[in-house]
Amino acid sequence: MSTESLGARYLAHPDRFPEWGEGAPFGPRETSMTICGTRVRISGLSHEQDRAIHALWPDFVGEDVAEPAALSVFRTPESTFKKLDRWVYELDFDYQPGSLRLAGLDLMARVDMSSPLRAALWIATESPDTFHGAFENFLRVVVAYAAMHRGGALVHSAAVVDGDDAWLFVGHSGAGKSTVSQLGLDSGRRVLSDDLNPILPREDNGIDVVGSPFLGDLGTRSPARHRLSAIYRLEQGTEDSLRPMGAAETLACLMACAPYINRDRHRADTLCSNLLEMAQQVPAKVLTFRRDGTFWPLLERTALA
Amino acid sequence: MPDLNLVFRRKDDIRYRVVGDEAIVVRQNAAEVLALNDVGARVLELIDADKTLAQVIATMSGEYDVRPDELANDVQRFVAAIRDAGIVVDVSEEVSEKVR
Numbered sequence: 001m002s003t004e005s006l007g008a009r010y011l012a013h014p015d016r017f018p019e020w021g022e023g024a025p026f027g028p029r030e031t032s033m034t035i036c037g038t039r040v041r042i043s044g045l046s047h048e049q050d051r052a053i054h055a056l057w058p059d060f061v062g063e064d065v066a067e068p069a070a071l072s073v074f075r076t077p078e079s080t081f082k083k084l085d086r087w088v089y090e091l092d093f094d095y096q097p098g099s100l101r102l103a104g105l106d107l108m109a110r111v112d113m114s115s116p117l118r119a120a121l122w123i124a125t126e127s128p129d130t131f132h133g134a135f136e137n138f139l140r141v142v143v144a145y146a147a148m149h150r151g152g153a154l155v156h157s158a159a160v161v162d163g164d165d166a167w168l169f170v171g172h173s174g175a176g177k178s179t180v181s182q183l184g185l186d187s188g189r190r191v192l193s194d195d196l197n198p199i200l201p202r203e204d205n206g207i208d209v210v211g212s213p214f215l216g217d218l219g220t221r222s223p224a225r226h227r228l229s230a231i232y233r234l235e236q237g238t239e240d241s242l243r244p245m246g247a248a249e250t251l252a253c254l255m256a257c258a259p260y261i262n263r264d265r266h267r268a269d270t271l272c273s274n275l276l277e278m279a280q281q282v283p284a285k286v287l288t289f290r291r292d293g294t295f296w297p298l299l300e301r302t303a304l305a
Numbered sequence: 306m307p308d309l310n311l312v313f314r315r316k317d318d319i320r321y322r323v324v325g326d327e328a329i330v331v332r333q334n335a336a337e338v339l340a341l342n343d344v345g346a347r348v349l350e351l352i353d354a355d356k357t358l359a360q361v362i363a364t365m366s367g368e369y370d371v372r373p374d375e376l377a378n379d380v381q382r383f384v385a386a387i388r389d390a391g392i393v394v395d396v397s398e399e400v401s402e403k404v405r
Contacts, residue, residue, distance in 0.1 A: 262331060
């Protein structure tokens with residue numbers, strides 16, 4: 001994405017992208033959250049926006065914390081954004097060495113890669129639906145980079161909790177993440193998210209998959225952490241089977257499923273190193289599965305072995 | 306199949322990482338990722354905009370226990386595939402496009 005065309009499909013005047021600090025806050029409210037192990041303080045909120053955050057993500061809102069990532073919310077005129085007749089999750093990025101800009105449906109944002117992260121969001125309305133959509137879209141990007149800074153990654157995946165541990169299921173769109181999640185629920189297991197899951201290295205070796213606010217169709221908005229016991233790349237088939245994945249195949253699979261940063265030419269190498277390090281700590285296999293959910297014993301036996 | 310005198314280079318949006326004997330290739334503009342075996346990884350490593358395909362093959366012939374004509378054939382096929390996949394570009398073709 002070139003600088004000139006950033007956000008052309010979303011912004012009425014892409015050439016008027018705001019500078020840092022430009023614009024007025026919606027209000028005086030500040031809220032602190034801990035998301036995927038990353039502490040963030042959100043400022044510039046109106047009372048309505050603050051209430052929306054507390055209502056949407058009560059388990060993630062917490063006490064004020066030291067040295068959080070600083071997210072500022074600014075108001076911009078409604079005429080800033082083109083009116084689209086459908087919901088679009090896709091974002092346009094302009095990746096720079098120390099920062100990035102992004103634009104999407106009803107939002108513009110900047111993220112500074114300082115430590116802790118600093119980010120700014122420009123939106124036009126307090127309407128709960130619009131605010132939720134734009135803010136969560138923005139937050140996904142912030143969390144992806146925050147996870148990367150902590151040696152982890154945000155991964156398009158389904159995370160199913162089995163006992164104290166969790167399995168991570170990855171695969172291209174349509175591979176079966178939501179199907180496996182529903183089958184997991186049907187089998188009495190818990191699903192963290194069938195869409196996006198942060199994975200972070202543990203201090204005592206191993207990997208944690210961390211509950212996030214980012215659900216697809218299924219999941220639980222909870223900050224729970226579970227040790228990751230295996231990564232499975234999904235393939236649908238007529239028989240249930242497992243085959244081991246090599247290191248390169250595992251890395252390729254995870255890299256393809258790590259949104260935003262896998263396209264970032266300044267930071268993709270860091271992401272790749274994180275994923276390689278983590279991929280070496282848990283078994284990774286290709287799971288070919290039938291859609292009737294008969295594969296769980298196969299995973300249980302593998303976990304015991 | 307590409308001529309042995311051609312010179313290729315990796316495209317600007319390509320990132321690759323060697324993992325043991327293998328490698329992964331990331332096409333950032335499309336967010337596509339491929340895993341390569343050891344031979345593919347070595348070819349991609351050697352393609353650096355200043356070696357002809359013949360030179361790449363000559364370097365590899367000292368590293369792999371395979372008949373030279375078989376190696377040349379495999380490398381040419383592989384380079385044709387990664388050229389078609391947008392991973393490498395023929396430098397001379399690029400130059401002539403710029404002139405046009």
